[in-house]
Amino acid sequence: MPDYGYKVVYADPKLLAEAGYGALSDQPFLLDPEPGYARLPNQFLIDRGLGYWDPKWRGEKRNPIPPSRISMKNFARWLANALEWADTRSVDLMRGDYVSDLIDRYQQEMLKGIWSADNRPLAPETVNPRVQIALEFQMWAADKGLRPPFVIPTTTTTYIAGSHDNSRSHEAKVIQSRKGKVKVNKRTLSFPSVEEIEAWRERVYERPEVGATEGLIVDLILNTAIRREEAACWRVDTLPLDPKDWKIVNPDQPEEAQSVIVTIRYGAKGKQYGIDEHDDKIGPEGEIHIPLWIAKRLHGYRNKERLMALKPRLKGVRPAEARRIMEETVHLFLNPVTGFRYTGDQIYAFWSRVQGPAHWSPHLGRDWWACRYLEERMKQHAELIQQMLKTPNVSMEHPMVLALRDSAVTVIQMEIKPQLRHASSRTTEIYLHWLFAKMRVPLTMTRQWVALDEEGGEGDDE
CATH class of the missing domain: 1.10.443 (hpI Integrase; Chain A)
Incomplete structure (x- = not known):
C-alpha cells in the first residue's frame, strides 16, 4: 500500500451532530499513513480543542475558552508534520526526549533544510510552533500515563511591559519559556512606494x-x-x-x-x-x-x-x-x-x-495603515523633528528625543493599537524603529519597550 503520510481531515458536521458529537463539528482529525484513524494524536487534539487539556493547566481544570477553530487547524497541521518526521526517522514520540529528539534532531533538520519541502532552511516562525505542538503532545501523553514523565528545561526572563492605557507607565513582568526555542529576529518593516501600491490597486480595480x-x-x-x-x-x-x-x-x-x-x-x-x-x-x-x-x-x-x-x-x-x-x-x-x-x-x-509589489499582503496592509497614520500624526511635531535632525551626535537620552519618543508612543498606544485590536505589544517598538528610520534619525533604540511573545499564544492571522 502506498505511503500517504499524515493528513488533516474534517468529518461531516451533520453526521457528527446526528451521532451526538456536535461539539466536534469544527474539530480537525488526523489520518495516519495506512490510511487509518490516528487514535492517540486525535485524542490529544480533541482534548486540546475542547479545553480538557492545555499546557498551562495540564488537565487539572477545563479551559473555559478553548483554542479557536483556526488555531486547532494549525495545531493539527503542525502535529501531522511532527508525526510524519517521527515515522520517517523511526522516533517514537511516546518515548522520545525533548532535547535529544525534538531539539537536536527535529528542530535542527528544519533549520538546516533537511526536513522541508524544498530543502531550504525553515524560518523560526515555522519551526517553533511545530516543535511546541510536538512537545505538547508528549506532555499530554505523560499526563495521561501513556509515556514516562520527562523534564522540560526552562529559562526565566524579566521584561518591561507598557501599559495599554498609559504610554508612560511600565512594569516589570517575569515569564518562563522553554530552552531551545529558536530566536525570532525582530521584524523590520519595509513598504512598497506609494506609486507601486497605487499601480497595484488600479490593477485590482481593472479585473x-x-x-x-x-x-x-x-x-x-x-x-x-x-x-x-x-x-x-x-x-x-x-x-x-x-x-x-x-x-x-x-x-x-x-x-x-x-x-x-x-x-x-x-x-x-x-x-x-x-x-x-x-x-x-x-x-x-x-x-x-x-x-x-x-x-x-x-x-x-x-x-x-x-x-x-x-x-x-x-x-x-x-x-x-x-x-x-x-x-x-x-x-x-x-x-x-x-x-x-x-x-x-x-x-x-x-x-x-494581480502583479503586486514583493511581500505585499493584507497583513502588511495593516502595518502600512499604522505607519502612515503615525507619520501623519507626527507631522504635528515637525519643528521638534527638524531641531533634532540638526543636532550632531544626538543621544537617545536627549530631551528632544525623549519628547519625540513619548509623543510617538502615545499615538501608538492610544490611537493605533485600539484600531488594530489584539495587536502584539511588540508593534510599539517596530513602529518606533520604522518612524526613526523614516526620519533618518541616527540613534539606536535599546530600551525594551515591549513584551516578549507569550508562550502558547495564537499565531498571527493572515
Missing part, C-alpha cells in the same frame, strides 16, 4: 466583473487596518443601515476628515466565543473608526452593486426560495460572478493574483 467589489475590499482594509477575515465576515449591518444612525466621532471637522465608529466581532482575532449559524467565528468585540468617505462607498455598494451580485443565486428559483436566500445571505461582500460571499482565503488570493 473583469469582480474588480469594483474587490477594489472596495482593498480600500476598506488599507483605510481601516481590518484583517482579511474580518473583511470577509463584514455583515450587511456592520455599518448601520440608516446613515442617520452612524456614530460620527468628529462632526466638527471637515467631512473628508470625519470618521464613523463601527463594532467588529465576527472573524476577529483572539479568543473564540462561538461559531454563529453562518459559520463565522465570534471573537472579541471591538470598535474601529472608518473614514466617512469609505462608509458612504460601503453604503452605496450595499444598496446597489451587492443586490446585483445576488442575481446569479436567484436566477430560476421560486419567490419563496429567493426570499430565503436573501434573508440568509448576511455578508456584505459578494462575488458578482457566483453570488456567494468572499472568504478570507479568497481575499488573500485576489490580493496576490
Whole structure:
C-alpha cells in the first residue's frame, strides 16, 4: 500500500451532530499513513480543542475558552508534520526526549533544510510552533500515563511591559519559556512606494466583473487596518443601515476628515466565543473608526452593486426560495460572478493574483495603515523633528528625543493599537524603529519597550 503520510481531515458536521458529537463539528482529525484513524494524536487534539487539556493547566481544570477553530487547524497541521518526521526517522514520540529528539534532531533538520519541502532552511516562525505542538503532545501523553514523565528545561526572563492605557507607565513582568526555542529576529518593516501600491490597486480595480467589489475590499482594509477575515465576515449591518444612525466621532471637522465608529466581532482575532449559524467565528468585540468617505462607498455598494451580485443565486428559483436566500445571505461582500460571499482565503488570493509589489499582503496592509497614520500624526511635531535632525551626535537620552519618543508612543498606544485590536505589544517598538528610520534619525533604540511573545499564544492571522 502506498505511503500517504499524515493528513488533516474534517468529518461531516451533520453526521457528527446526528451521532451526538456536535461539539466536534469544527474539530480537525488526523489520518495516519495506512490510511487509518490516528487514535492517540486525535485524542490529544480533541482534548486540546475542547479545553480538557492545555499546557498551562495540564488537565487539572477545563479551559473555559478553548483554542479557536483556526488555531486547532494549525495545531493539527503542525502535529501531522511532527508525526510524519517521527515515522520517517523511526522516533517514537511516546518515548522520545525533548532535547535529544525534538531539539537536536527535529528542530535542527528544519533549520538546516533537511526536513522541508524544498530543502531550504525553515524560518523560526515555522519551526517553533511545530516543535511546541510536538512537545505538547508528549506532555499530554505523560499526563495521561501513556509515556514516562520527562523534564522540560526552562529559562526565566524579566521584561518591561507598557501599559495599554498609559504610554508612560511600565512594569516589570517575569515569564518562563522553554530552552531551545529558536530566536525570532525582530521584524523590520519595509513598504512598497506609494506609486507601486497605487499601480497595484488600479490593477485590482481593472479585473473583469469582480474588480469594483474587490477594489472596495482593498480600500476598506488599507483605510481601516481590518484583517482579511474580518473583511470577509463584514455583515450587511456592520455599518448601520440608516446613515442617520452612524456614530460620527468628529462632526466638527471637515467631512473628508470625519470618521464613523463601527463594532467588529465576527472573524476577529483572539479568543473564540462561538461559531454563529453562518459559520463565522465570534471573537472579541471591538470598535474601529472608518473614514466617512469609505462608509458612504460601503453604503452605496450595499444598496446597489451587492443586490446585483445576488442575481446569479436567484436566477430560476421560486419567490419563496429567493426570499430565503436573501434573508440568509448576511455578508456584505459578494462575488458578482457566483453570488456567494468572499472568504478570507479568497481575499488573500485576489490580493496576490494581480502583479503586486514583493511581500505585499493584507497583513502588511495593516502595518502600512499604522505607519502612515503615525507619520501623519507626527507631522504635528515637525519643528521638534527638524531641531533634532540638526543636532550632531544626538543621544537617545536627549530631551528632544525623549519628547519625540513619548509623543510617538502615545499615538501608538492610544490611537493605533485600539484600531488594530489584539495587536502584539511588540508593534510599539517596530513602529518606533520604522518612524526613526523614516526620519533618518541616527540613534539606536535599546530600551525594551515591549513584551516578549507569550508562550502558547495564537499565531498571527493572515
